[in-house]
Amino acid sequence: MPAKSKAQQMAAGAALAAKRGERKASELKGASKSMHKSMNEKQLEEFASTKQKGKPQHSAKS
Template sequence: MPAKSKAQQMAAGAALAAKRGEKKKGELKGASKEMEKSMSEKELEKMASTSQKGKPDHVKSKH
């Protein structure tokens, strides 16, 4: 699934780096930490590769 915001795309990139061992898992915080645990490498690749062009910085939740 593609990222819906710049923040989500960046969090996916950080989680992907940790999953690949390029970054320490202990350095992750918040959304990237949860993404690393719950998503596969393929899912993270797809989300992290989303273009940031035209995306909002953050998307407000519906809660």
């Protein structure tokens, strides 16, 4: 499932870095922190690899 916004894609990238040990999990905040806890590495890769072109900065709240 691809990310719906640039913010979601960047949060997934930060969570993925923490999952891989490239960044401390204690440094994560907000969405990236919850993504780190609730998603596995494969799911985070799918979100983080989404192209940002044409995506809104933030997705609409539903």
